[in-house]
Amino acid sequence: MALIEVKNINMVFSMSKTEELKVLENITLSIDEGEIVSILGPSGCGKSTFLRIITGLLRPTSGEVYYKGKRQLDVNDKMAMVFQNFALFPWKTVWENIEIGIKKPVTDADGKIKRVIDMVGLEGFEEVYPKNLSGGMKQRVGIARALVSEPEVLCMDEPFSALDVLTAENLREEVMDLWFSGDTTLKNIIIITHNVTEAVYMADKIVIMSTKPGRIELVYQNELPHPRAQNSPQFLKVVENIRNYLTKHIVPDEPQKKVFKQVLPIPPTTVSEVIGLLEILEDNGGKMDMFELSEKIHRRFTSVMLISTAAEFLGLVETPLKWVVLTKLGRRFLDADVNLRKEIFRMQLLKLPIVKELVKFIQENDNVVSFNEAKAFLKGLLPKESATTVLNTVLNFCMYAEILDYDSRENEISLNPDIEIKV
Amino acid sequence: MNEVSQRKITIFDFIVIGMLIFVVLSIEMMAKRWEAPFVPNAHISLNPVNLVKYTLYSATRGFIAYFISLIFTLVVGYAAAKNRYLEKLIVPTLDILQSVPVLGFLPGLMLALISLFPHSEIGLELVSVIMIFTGQVWNMTFSFYQSLKSVPKELIEASRIYKLSKWAVFWNVEVPYAIPGLVWNSMMSMAGGWFFLTVCEAFTLGNKSYSVPGIGSYMALAISKGYLPGEILGIVAMVLMIVTIDIFFWKPINVWSRKFSEKEDDTVKGSFVLDILINSHITRFFREYLLYRLKRLTLTRSKKLESFQKEERKGIKDTVFTVFIYVLSAIVVLEIYTFVKHVKMDDFYKILLGDGVTGLRVYLSVVLSVAWAVPVGILIGRSSKLSSKLQPVVQVLASFPAPLIYPWFVMLFPNLNYSSILLMMLGTQWYILFNVIAGASTVPKQLEEATKVFGLKGLKKMFTLYIPVIFPYLITGIITAAGGAWNASIVAEYMSVKGKIIEAFGLGAMINNFADLGKLHLLSVSVIVMSLSVVLINRLIWRPLQRFAAERFSLE
Numbered sequence: 001m002a003l004i005e006v007k008n009i010n011m012v013f014s015m016s017k018t019e020e021l022k023v024l025e026n027i028t029l030s031i032d033e034g035e036i037v038s039i040l041g042p043s044g045c046g047k048s049t050f051l052r053i054i055t056g057l058l059r060p061t062s063g064e065v066y067y068k069g070k071r072q073l074d075v076n077d078k079m080a081m082v083f084q085n086f087a088l089f090p091w092k093t094v095w096e097n098i099e100i101g102i103k104k105p106v107t108d109a110d111g112k113i114k115r116v117i118d119m120v121g122l123e124g125f126e127e128v129y130p131k132n133l134s135g136g137m138k139q140r141v142g143i144a145r146a147l148v149s150e151p152e153v154l155c156m157d158e159p160f161s162a163l164d165v166l167t168a169e170n171l172r173e174e175v176m177d178l179w180f181s182g183d184t185t186l187k188n189i190i191i192i193t194h195n196v197t198e199a200v201y202m203a204d205k206i207v208i209m210s211t212k213p214g215r216i217e218l219v220y221q222n223e224l225p226h227p228r229a230q231n232s233p234q235f236l237k238v239v240e241n242i243r244n245y246l247t248k249h250i251v252p253d254e255p256q257k258k259v260f261k262q263v264l265p266i267p268p269t270t271v272s273e274v275i276g277l278l279e280i281l282e283d284n285g286g287k288m289d290m291f292e293l294s295e296k297i298h299r300r301f302t303s304v305m306l307i308s309t310a311a312e313f314l315g316l317v318e319t320p321l322k323w324v325v326l327t328k329l330g331r332r333f334l335d336a337d338v339n340l341r342k343e344i345f346r347m348q349l350l351k352l353p354i355v356k357e358l359v360k361f362i363q364e365n366d367n368v369v370s371f372n373e374a375k376a377f378l379k380g381l382l383p384k385e386s387a388t389t390v391l392n393t394v395l396n397f398c399m400y401a402e403i404l405d406y407d408s409r410e411n412e413i414s415l416n417p418d419i420e421i422k423v
Numbered sequence: 424m425n426e427v428s429q430r431k432i433t434i435f436d437f438i439v440i441g442m443l444i445f446v447v448l449s450i451e452m453m454a455k456r457w458e459a460p461f462v463p464n465a466h467i468s469l470n471p472v473n474l475v476k477y478t479l480y481s482a483t484r485g486f487i488a489y490f491i492s493l494i495f496t497l498v499v500g501y502a503a504a505k506n507r508y509l510e511k512l513i514v515p516t517l518d519i520l521q522s523v524p525v526l527g528f529l530p531g532l533m534l535a536l537i538s539l540f541p542h543s544e545i546g547l548e549l550v551s552v553i554m555i556f557t558g559q560v561w562n563m564t565f566s567f568y569q570s571l572k573s574v575p576k577e578l579i580e581a582s583r584i585y586k587l588s589k590w591a592v593f594w595n596v597e598v599p600y601a602i603p604g605l606v607w608n609s610m611m612s613m614a615g616g617w618f619f620l621t622v623c624e625a626f627t628l629g630n631k632s633y634s635v636p637g638i639g640s641y642m643a644l645a646i647s648k649g650y651l652p653g654e655i656l657g658i659v660a661m662v663l664m665i666v667t668i669d670i671f672f673w674k675p676i677n678v679w680s681r682k683f684s685e686k687e688d689d690t691v692k693g694s695f696v697l698d699i700l701i702n703s704h705i706t707r708f709f710r711e712y713l714l715y716r717l718k719r720l721t722l723t724r725s726k727k728l729e730s731f732q733k734e735e736r737k738g739i740k741d742t743v744f745t746v747f748i749y750v751l752s753a754i755v756v757l758e759i760y761t762f763v764k765h766v767k768m769d770d771f772y773k774i775l776l777g778d779g780v781t782g783l784r785v786y787l788s789v790v791l792s793v794a795w796a797v798p799v800g801i802l803i804g805r806s807s808k809l810s811s812k813l814q815p816v817v818q819v820l821a822s823f824p825a826p827l828i829y830p831w832f833v834m835l836f837p838n839l840n841y842s843s844i845l846l847m848m849l850g851t852q853w854y855i856l857f858n859v860i861a862g863a864s865t866v867p868k869q870l871e872e873a874t875k876v877f878g879l880k881g882l883k884k885m886f887t888l889y890i891p892v893i894f895p896y897l898i899t900g901i902i903t904a905a906g907g908a909w910n911a912s913i914v915a916e917y918m919s920v921k922g923k924i925i926e927a928f929g930l931g932a933m934i935n936n937f938a939d940l941g942k943l944h945l946l947s948v949s950v951i952v953m954s955l956s957v958v959l960i961n962r963l964i965w966r967p968l969q970r971f972a973a974e975r976f977s978l979e
Contacts, residue, residue, distance in 0.1 A: 055584065057584065075583050075586070077586070080584060080585075081580070081584045083577050083580070086577075087577035087581040089578065089596065089599070090682075091600075091683045100581070100582070100587070100595075129682060145581075145585070
């Protein structure tokens with residue numbers, strides 16, 4: 001029997017009286033005893049929300065969670081959590097922070113705390129306040145606090161993403177050692193991550209989620225034997241497969257035609273990010289693997305996806321599968337001076353339906369609209385998106401291209417009177 | 424950590440024992456006074472020897488009032504932060520109470536407490552203590568409420584995962600998180616409390632004067648008798664008391680509270696009193712045994728299944744609540760109306776006129792304060808050395824009660840109609856200075872370098888760099904200062920020197936007169952008019968300006 005059973009979870013947050021945001025849709029998942037499960041997905045896919053529903057910190061809008069066959073209606077006693085930003089109490093010492101994890105009065109509380117301090121390597125730091133610790137040490141306290149509560153399930157919410165690469169590697173390793181040592185009460189680890197290598201390294205089951213609203217796309221059983229060597233061909237193969245899957249299914253691979261026919265929001269990026277991407281592509285022969293790129297620029301692969309998609313909207317790159325390739329127009333753009341660059345942007349932007357619609361709307365209103373009017377207009381076009389983000393992105397691009405002007409004192413958007421714009 | 428040697432009794436222990444004895448004696452002295460038979464007008468001897476005793480009385484009152492403020496803050500602040508219905512009720516109420524001048528509370532308190540304890544001094548003492556309390560409590564409660572509202576989500580989640588009870592979350596998460604803000608506001612509050620000490624210890628109501636022995640009443644007597652040595656000694660005693668409390672109470676607490684902030688902070692230097700407390704066997708005993716017990720009491724776990732937070736069902740409950748609020752407001756308005764409806768229109772106009780005149784004084788004093796405090800504050804704030812040295816000095820100056828210098832003041836500026844503006848400044852300019860210092864210390868170094876590179880100097884530099892950066896802080900300072908100045912009008916526009924009453928035309932003087940003569944209807948109207956002026960001006964001018972400043976000039 002499955003240890004944790006998640007059935008038809010839906011989660012809707014109400015943003016304001018009229019706006020609702022659907023975060024999770026129809027999530028069903030079962031987790032067996034003895035597994036490390038990794039939940040992988042782009043930012044904003046609701047993975048943290050999902051984890052909080054599993055632990056019982058949040059109640060889903062609909063659907064049920066069962067633990068050992070029992071409906072869960074409260075924070076689960078058998079689960080502990082490790083947070084991305086540690087969630088340590090700054091006014092408590094390391095010892096006192098770990099003490100928080102002891103849920104029931106026990107006779108040998110001190111002994112237990114000592115044991116976990118030993119386990120995670122915090123000896124000598126007992127009386128130190130968290131603000132005097134490095135990130136890695138802080139997360140050790142977080143892990144110790146979780147372990148001392150003797151959980152069956154350890155939930156980790158991006159536990160290594162606030163750490164530098166080396167520290168993260170080291171802690172990941174140690175968590176795996178703890179898992180296999182058998183010294184703990186753990187029966188499961190559920191770990192949220194956006195890092196494919198981390199997921200493949202740790203997890204037996206990789207749950208891939210997509211975004212808007214968050215859905216489970218694939219549950220992948222990772223059969224690689226432990227300990228896993230990160231540079232073995234088998235390991236790399238799995239990583240490759242998952243990356244391919246992600247780029248195929250999670251990255252919106254909108255074909256060019258669709259971009260020009262349908263009103264789509266420009267992905268939330270900035271002009272400088274797009275130009276930066278082009279420059280890096282040029283330096284690397286005009287073609288790069290998205291994941292390689294994300295490692296190179298130290299950005300999450302989801303944000304690389306967004307930037308590439310935005311560049312693709314403008315016809316500056318193409319994204320076959322996981323590749324990002326500079327187009328002819330992209331090269332011309334890079335060779336151009338500022339004015340020509342702006343002209344290229346303007347030409348390309350005015351092909352996008354969303355920009356066309358917005359320009360039309362502004363023209364109908366005597367060439368000037370307030371920020372809020374524009375927002376409301378976009379909300380009407382794209383009810384599912386956050387209008388503020390969409391508008392800010394469009395504004396950023398159109399201001400660079402000298403299509404629109406924005407006066408932040410009056411909070412007004414107007415058409416640039418110096419350039420004739422026909423839609 | 425300082426290791427304490429195991430056996431040897433050290434000098435630290437003697438000091439701590441001394442302090443403990445002192446505290447116990449003060450409490451005992453106060454308790455005796457409370458039991459004493461009721462004497463409306465305490466016999467106050469101008470003999471300087473007695474001043475020691477009076478100082479202790481005043482200090483004890485201040486601390487009792489502070490203690491009550493603290494409990495009020497924890498209870499009311501928590502209620503407002505946790506229950507959204509209570510929140511809608513409490514926050515505006517506090518906002519209004521905050522603007523009610525000290526004397527506005529007097530008649531109600533007198534009636535209630537004297538009839539409750541007709542035969543002992545405790546009634547009168549409580550009136551005095553609660554009046555001091557009303558000068559301390561409001562900003563503390565606001566600060567606590569705001570802290571509770573901003574506790575990081577992850578900390579709450581962590582405490583829920585590990586099953587801390589609500590009680591444990593309060594003591595282990597919420598209170599510690601609020602402590603830095605609370606300590607700062609407590610210091611400001613104590614200062615505010617001292618400022619009105621003379622009013623709180625000696626007051627007249629309905630032609631009867633009441634007083635309790637203390638520095639405030641001693642000074643009041645010395646001034647009205649024109650006894651010069653007493654006046655000077657009173658000021659010395661006051662300054663000594665404020666400085667001593669700062670050294671022995673606020674300084675150690677301030678240093679200790681550093682551990683509750685997430686950032687390292689080097690601006691607060693060590694405190695030798697805290698060192699004594701750390702190094703003594705006695706306090707060590709308390710720390711180790713008492714704190715251990717306390718920990719077991721405060722770190723409790725929720726036993727019952729704390730099932731999901733109930734869905735916030737909007738709709739019926741909200742409607743009922745809104746109706747309730749409207750009905751309540753209607754009843755309050757009606758009550759007030761029936762109470763004051765006999766007030767003649769002439770009197771009402773006079774009060775409005777007085778309000779206008781006092782308002783003019785308030786804002787003139789604000790303008791004058793801004794004029795000197797902005798350049799000086801910028802100068803101090805730019806140098807961290809200077810500001811850490813001057814901060815405590817300014818603190819003492821801010822808590823110094825203006826009425827203590829009346830006699831000299833009146834000699835210099837006999838026309839109170841104008842000079843009361845300066846008296847108001849005495850109490851309020853510090854808030855502006857404090858805020859400007861805080862603002863100026865946030866000026867980014869790079870911007871300063873940029874102005875240097877581009878050769879901006881003098882006034883031009885002032886208006887391109889400093890004024891915009893400090894602007895949001897300045898607005899906050901002005902709101903506090905103006906609020907304080909309105910309240911200060913009751914001590915600035917009216918005074919009794921050498922048996923003579925000197926007053927200016929204004930609402931503050933009127934409030935004094937109405938209280939003296941026992942014209943409670945007129946007194947209530949005046950207090951309501953003053954509170955409404957404060958609240959309305961804040962709502963209509965300063966709050967919008969504050970929002971604008973935060974948006975336009977924030978550095979992020």
